[in-house]
Amino acid sequence: MSNMKLPVIDLSSRDSVSTAIAIRQACIKYGCFYLVNHGLENELGKAFDESRRFFSLPMDEKMKLARKELRGYTPLDPALGLHGDSKESYYIGSIADTNAKLNQWPSEESLGNWRPSMELFYWKLFEAGKKLFSLFALSLNLDQHFFEKIGAIDKPSAFLRLMRYPGEMGDHEEICSAHTDIGALALLITDGVPGLQICQDKSKEPQIWEDVPYMEGAFVVSIGDLMERWTNCLYQSTLHRVKRTGKERYSMAFFLDPHPDCVVECIETCCSQSSPPRFSPIRSGDYMNERFANSPV
């Protein structure tokens, strides 16, 4: 098994033109890259500590927050446990729109100031995400404020997912099965325990999987299916999975999806006479709901 040598993008670079070109190349070739100097380097240790605190709660406490409306806690599925995905997860949906009240939070008695701590983390991720979106716009030869102007990211509709893989041995080699993410962009942060793999050419058979080595402090940014559609398949969504190593593993994913009311229409600069739009315009919320309804998350 070889290691994937993904490009490294520096979010703090002042040379936005070169950064945008590097993002474009990375998204065409891999749909994926490392993001460094994103400004959250000193927050990650604390966020993992908070995640550990959450998953260490007794099961009955966690089950009080059982997932509803895509928010809250999902336990390990005992039916799948050793044969399929083996992780427990906790979802925090947008904390700033009318759906914010749907979020479920552990009580102050059980975890003290866990909620404000995770809310702060969410906002910082969102700020980094917004910056990244403006570079994405440049990478597509658009005005840097394009995604804000069309109402995609002016209001956050991002999801933060905390995950814990217990680290037992089982007969299924994938603890997070091969998938592409549904939305626009995902920022993935892992605790350094290996297992993450991507398949660079998802249309090729047999699939070739390569390890994504851990880079301390970096995010792994990946393109989701909605961004692939938006860019008329210029940028490819990344097929990825997590392989079982038998070690306990924590990860966090921040899914930067467009606002549900934003209409996702093949971006003009990604279309030409020889490459006409392949998809009709769709409301982001309709797209996401349909995909969520058809995929176990």
Ligand SMILES: O=C(O)CCC(=O)C(=O)O
């Ligand atoms: O845990 C990981 O490293 C990957 C998780 C993932 O791909 C996801 O949550 O969509």
Ligand SMILES: [Fe+2]
């Ligand atoms: Fe994923």
